[in-house]
Amino acid sequence: MQGLSLVNGLEAAGIDPFDRGVAYGDGVFRTFRLQAGVPLEWPLHYRRLARDCAALGIECPAESVLRQELQRAADRCPDGVGKIVLTRGPGVRGYAPHQAGPPTRIVSAVPAPAYPASYAVDGVRIRVCELRLSWQPRLAGIKHLNRLENVLARGEWQDTAVAEGLLLDFADRVIEGTMSNLFLVVRGRLVTPDLSRCGVDGVQRERVIAFARSAGIELEVRDVTLPEVMAADECFLVNSVIRLWPVAKLEDRSWRPGPLTRRIQAEVFAGA
Template sequence: MLTWVDGLPAGDVPVTDRGLAYGDGLFETIAVRAGRPRLLERHLRRLSEGRTRLGMACDEALIESELLAFCSVLGDGVVKLILTRGDGLRGYAPPVGGQARRILQGGALPAYPLANAERGVSLYSCRTRLAEQPALAGLKHLNRLEQVLARSEWQDPAFAEGLMRDVSGRVIEGVFSNLFMARLGRLVTADLSRCGVAGVMRAEVLAIAQAAGISVEVRDIAYEELLQADEIFLCNSLYGVWPVIRLEERDWPVGPLTRKLQALVCDVLGS
């Protein structure tokens, strides 16, 4: 794995880093092809929003220049960009005048089975619920224990992803992806104003669908409504779109709207 810390090759960070102590930071997972980061503008925009909401001081131009240099060295693969609040003393209070620490990790793209995209996936219904915290909703922050607990619920390789709901039972997302459903030709994805991660591929799918004249809606989704959907698919910035063909006792064919958006997303990712 290729790793830079604050612009220099390194393999560790100080034990005083607040990202380690408190999960005080953000991250982006970025697909890279031929040295070029995909969906770069969306990743940087989400990182900037998160930095602003958390009140983290950093040089955004420096982050972008380091990321581009790192990607040119990596070539093809995936980059994890981590931004922590940097070093701090004991206690929750953020240090005054501190600068964010920049961590870049690069490696090979995950070897997802081709069948996931071609034939679709089965979705595991997770028991772990997402807590509601509007101050953090949408951000890709370093506190991922809910996802860790959810992912530990199943080991059966028949399930490629898990469905996560909030404490009220509303459908929110996958463990590492966002979820869309289609009903009567209308595309729907969950409102993420209470919890969940606003994925860059989710934003891209919404933009692509609107440009293609597909009716889209962002709102609450009840679990019972999801089971009555005509089509369901998952998306993230590394694999694009996976059709969902099974959830509990309900089966779906891979639908035409899913296939259309899958093809359009592949054009964006260059895959």
């Protein structure tokens, strides 16, 4: 495979078979765009890494260490996708987190995925996943390594014409996409699901929210139902790799990318 990974700074190294990352999914991660070797929105990603590590009681490595390792990986794939995985480190056996060694760093860069250019321009077709997200306030928002729900949900379809699936919780509230955060435009207001029970609180969601606040756009972070999505004036998805995709079709509902979607695309995601 093209690309490069460093495990604790070592090229071509494997992960300790007793690492708690593989044993329990005991760790966190971030994925982001590289542009001419520079990780986009790096300060926000590092801040989230540190916050997510703190939530799990994992010692977050110094920013300079990660940044240097990322530079080595990015040199190989300067316009690819960077990823940092931090685990609680190796531990022989047992769930007790205080028995772990130092955290493990897995820093990698791989070529960017080849999404059709039309996705950002005309929008994407999406579906509603059958899997329902569980509620776990202790883990909600955190980009941790326990991602079997996302794997099972993404495994529900293989139709390449469907770009993303919406995930609902057990109360049938719409939470997010399998790999993205969701925004609606309802009568000029920006609406995005509350993530206090489940879901991943992504960096691009934070950036869109910050933009809305700075631009004086009314914003609601709250529970969202599927009928509300279907009735929304505009609908779009964001993540750090895809950036922004307008939603063009969901079941029998079609949208054209609307004015607020285009404005956010231009002002928040310009040049990337």
